[in-house]
Amino acid sequence: MAVVYHRHAYGDRDRRDMDANDPSNDPSDDDGTNSDTSEDVVEVAPNEIPGYFQERGGRLFHSHGGCPYPLPVDAEEQQRLNGLSALVRRLIGDSSVGPVRDLLALAPGEQRRVVDLGTGTGQWVLDMAREFPHVRIYGVDIVPIATRYPPPNVTFEMHDIMTPLRYAAGSIDMVHARSITMAVSAFPRMFGRPLNSGMQVRDYRALIQEASRMLRRGGLFVSCEWARSPAMEDGSDVRVRAPRACAFFDAVRETLRVRRGLECVAAHIPQLLVESRRFISVETKAFHVPVGDWPNEPDRKELGRDLRELMVLYARSVFPLLSEGPSARYAGALVEDYIREIRSVSGMVATCYTVHARRV
């Protein structure tokens, strides 16, 4: 199969007001969305792909000047994303929370469609594509790090998720957004003003609006996000028990706020969905996952060991960000002390929030 990365070429056109039921609004189409071969989409030539990356300090990043996303996208980070994808699957016992099997059940004459926002390596898309071979799944990211040879029911395309997507209103059954809190912010402090580097403020509420535009009535929005703060499973004071972990996450949050205009949205998504008035049946769950092999139960011990190693990779991926912020002078020490602490302190947990909600 050919390379199926696609680059969006809308320019200033805004599809927000388009109505899927109005045929005059549908410039497509082989499958009800705008076709992959329509004038709105161009295929990225293989020789253009290196231009989507830039190297800094020995690590590879996206080169999209307008996006604040600060983590590398190289092989080490991709290993972390794929490992975390597998871990979340073990945690929730499925590819996704919510009534996904009913929603995506094979329905004669109807094409089901799913969009994954900030797809990364596309691991979630590929898992879903295997489980639901009759469903068309679109993975959207600013960098082409997913496979260039996906299965036939998958399209990976490049697009900034904070600008209108190409899918017609009401044409999507499920929108999935996982681990995108370093791409989109809660309650931006500098709302409406560009940040110092020319990056635009990115508000999760706008993402919710765009998801609700794309989704059909009854469609499903699913999110999964990790909190950016450690905790102790027994409720004891984490600042006393794990001071290095707290210092590390304090610095990460502060640098994201000051340098990238990003506040962590993880715990606020249910509230934002309710406030949007576009979603009902908002259900959320917080998983407290061990960091380290301290649990006695074999399953949790293994989960904790795996998460700890993924957090080591996370700390290394966050180092370049810390090096540009208020803690730049001791960024290395913050990372190394954090890694030492998660290897030695018992009882530490990370919190993973899942949310699912139905489009009204």
Ligand SMILES: C[S@@+](CC[C@H](N)C(=O)[O-])C[C@H]1O[C@@H](n2cnc3c(N)ncnc32)[C@H](O)[C@@H]1O
């Ligand atoms: C932490 S990764 C998560 C990847 C995937 N969702 C997962 O769970 O494995 C975040 C991804 O969001 C992408 N991203 C960041 N800002 C974006 C934007 N404005 N539009 C599209 N993708 C973006 C990054 O390139 C990265 O691949």
